[in-house]
Amino acid sequence: MPPLVEARGIGKQFPGVRALDDVSLSVGTGEVVALIGENGAGKSTLLKILAGVQSPDSGSLLVDGQPVRFRGVQDALGAGIALIHQELNLADNLDLAGNVFLGREPRRAGFIRTAQMHREAAEWLRMVGLNLDPAMPLSHLPIGRQQLVEIAKALSTRARLLIMDEPTSSLSARETETLFAVVRQLRASGVSVLWISHRLGEVKELADRVVVLRDGRNAGEIPDRSGIEHDTMIRMMVGRDVDRLARRPSHPPGEVVLEVEGLRTPAHPQHPVSLSLRGGEIVGIAGLVGAGRTELLTTLFGVTPAVGGRVAVAGRPVDLRTPRDAIRAGMALVPEDRKHQGLILEMAVRENMSLVSLWPESHAGFVDSRAERRLAEQMIPALAIKTPGDRQAVQFLSGGNQQKVVLAKWLALKPKVLLLDEPTRGIDVGAKAEIYDLVHRLAGQGLAVLFVSSEMEEILSLADRALVMHEGRIAGGLARHDLSEERVMRLAAGGTGRQSA
């Protein structure tokens, strides 16, 4: 029997970048395949080609052994291939049923047959584990469940292959579990799944087979579950071993750099938060999604004004009403959502990197373009950013490389306090280790780092100590020698003693 979908010898060239070079991949019926590789390896491009978003320059696609040509997403949908977008393609203002059937509403004489639509939508929603009222507005659902709605929508088009690009990067641990349960169930009913992940733990947990890309070429395959091991995957991706769990020695902490007293965020005004950070310290904030971690960082950075409390940087009290106040006091924030908060997508790599340091580097308001170029020339190799040049618009970079540009932009400011919100979202293992090294090195020069992460590995390997948040308050702090997955999870769940939530 031919595989459900097969790509043969796919090539794709972008100006200055050979994204894919003679890449082949196949997915069988009811098979769950993981696609992994370093940032910029060509993974997203390959998925887009399979889903009809982009067309290949060379090579061929086969569905059920028959050659096909997709001229758009609709063609791919017709062949049973559905792409779940990372930026969810849903309409906030519609209800669940309206979203599931968007553009395909059952209708008569131009009128939507609401009752029928709701009945059918409820069925599709149940298939992805959502026993919800289809008349509920989508905006009432957290992001992880919205993603399930998107999957229900794909299933309702009778998709036989679901394609997902880093679906778990913005999900909580529990949402990820739900998603995986749904995927397993789909597999059992004969639906295939092809997905990209930088989280090798997930790959090991879920994949039947792993396909590895490196620099736009096939770099190997792990054909069966038993062979899926971290070290094997990393070696295939990076071409060398990466010590991903290396714990770096703590630096001796210096003076207190950030002092927060009774800070009340608009999201959880009833829970004042206090903490202090010394120069050279790297403190991780763990907790479940919705525990108020991002709100804490954005309030510290003046994005959402505090309801009360005091903040001092290097002993000097600061009045935080806008990000400008925070920046002036020596703080930097790498925000959670790089596309909306971190980058000007249409602008060049160089211009994005210099955006916050433009003013301090300017002469009487004139941009110092030489300093700007120097910054880019220094940062691109330092963070191993893959781009054809510093004048490339950031939107044409791969996701992980975009994240590195955001990091570069804030590091350029040489802050005293670096706030990081999910700093390595979408970044590959090798680059992760490099970024950890960089952050660690900067801490050695006296920088205080406060980072939020949903990845346990990241907390365990990067943090000198961890604060665990639960429902808006700091449920507890763990010094390095107390730091373990179990303790973090217990505190995150509200300290009830349950092992995980």
Place this chain on the structure above:
Amino acid sequence: MKGLALAATQVVRSAVSPKILGIIGLLAAVCLYTALASPNFLKVGNLENVVHRTALFGILSIGVAFVIITGGIDLSIGSVVCLVGVLLPWLLVDHGWSVPMAVAFVLGLGAVIGLVHGLLVTRLGLQPFVVTLCGLLIYRGVARGITQDQSQGFGTGYKGLRALATERFPIFGEGGFELPATTLVFLVIAVAAAIFLNRTVWGRYLLALGRNEQAAQYSGINTGRMKLLAYVMSSTLAAIGGMLFVLDINAAQPSDFGNFYELYAIAAAVLGGCSLRGGEGSILGLLVGSALMVVISNMINLVHPRYQNVEFAIIGGVILAGVIADELVRRAARRRPGSGS
């Protein structure tokens, strides 16, 4: 001098952009057609007039471009032109104000109008379209009220002041092409605007916030103040334009002076490469866009004088064709390297 050199390199660099090449081509085509169809087009007097009017409309479109770059719009330009156009002679002739006083007053008034627009947009969060639409109605109403709908002019006086708009410099000797003084005013403004937009931190901030306001805020940019600045620039340049228009024509009829000028300015900006979604714009493009508007109108006058009453339709059609062509080119370009993520 250094500034001029910088601006020159900027102009050259932005001229390479394919977006502007298309519109330059369109301008060349319209010029060629008009020159072939009418012997009067290339006459020195007509060319002077085309250059002169391009300069005047160019000033207005530079102003509105700043607002468009922030993702806003300014519909009040024509009414500001009218208000300033009738106030200046009214203050000077009817009320005997001194020239510096009157000029300072009308330009200051323009700045204040822009400030009010900007504050309403940034502080109250009103929509730019609504705010400036109300401005469009209010300023014209005020202009007509103040003057009792009487046409205003300078009569035979104020020759010195009027020279600002009427003077011609014979750069090619006697009888040759004479450069209108308004061109110089325009050039000064255009060079300053190009330097501001492309070389200063604030210009970069404007472009950045036009693309992604949230990311700009997270980067510590005072987006409110930058937008305010854009509205002030727009109305101030409209006031300068209004002053030059009335100095030139010497008669301002409150009920129709400056009518529809905001649309000419916006159209020129859009043709010149400004996206109404914000974040894009080049000064050279504005110049070409303004010239195109003026040349089309000139073409109708010279070649098809009988069709003058459909002038708007022709202008509208050309703009639409330009925008469609631009979009098609962009799509073709996007299809090739594929859509990004």
